[in-house]
Amino acid sequence: METATVNGAPGVLGAFGGDPRRAIQEDAITCLVCGGPFRQLNNFHLRLHGLTAEAYKERFGYNLGRPLMCGALKRLYVQRAIQVGLAATIRHRPILAQPELRRRGGIRPLALEELLTRREIRLARRTRREP
Ligand SMILES: [Zn+2]
Numbered sequence: 139m140e141t142a143t144v145n146g147a148p149g150v151l152g153a154f155g156g157d158p159r160r161a162i163q164e165d166a167i168t169c170l171v172c173g174g175p176f177r178q179l180n181n182f183h184l185r186l187h188g189l190t191a192e193a194y195k196e197r198f199g200y201n202l203g204r205p206l207m208c209g210a211l212k213r214l215y216v217q218r219a220i221q222v223g224l225a226a227t228i229r230h231r232p233i234l235a236q237p238e239l240r241r242r243g244g245i246r247p248l249a250l251e252e253l254l255t256r257r258e259i260r261l262a263r264r265t266r267r268e269p
Contacts, residue, residue, distance in 0.1 A: 149173075151198065158198045159251055164209040170198045178207035199250020 150173045154160035161168040166175040171187045171194075184194050195202055205212050219225070233239050248256075 157254055158200055159254065161198075162204075162206075162208065167206060167208050170194075176208075177211050178205075180206075195249070199253075201249045201251050204251065 150168065150170045151158060151161075153173075154168070154170075158170060161170055166177065167179055168175055169179055169183065169187075171189070176183065179191070179194065181191060184191060187194075189197070191206060192202065194200070194206065195204060200206075205215070207215075
């Protein structure tokens, strides 16, 4: 059984069953420090708690690539990025330039969010296999 530790704010995170992914919903993301609902957790707000976006994600177990915004806003940004062809402007891809990064891919530390998602996928596979 995998375990992950989460520091502080057990009250707010507890309201989401200890699953930080549930704090991100279609129309709001709940700040797990103060419990306030927002469209996105920007640097200004996180600074009020003495945190950076990276520190917030680490503290509550989010994947470091997770955008701190509600589902509706995330979809808007994704559509905009596709419209302007943002992916085509990415020139430096370290995983292609440094093959050892690909080899090390399996031993990086996992965030709580990824552990929870992996557990759900395993359970879904097990359930599907049963007759
Ligand atoms: Zn807050």
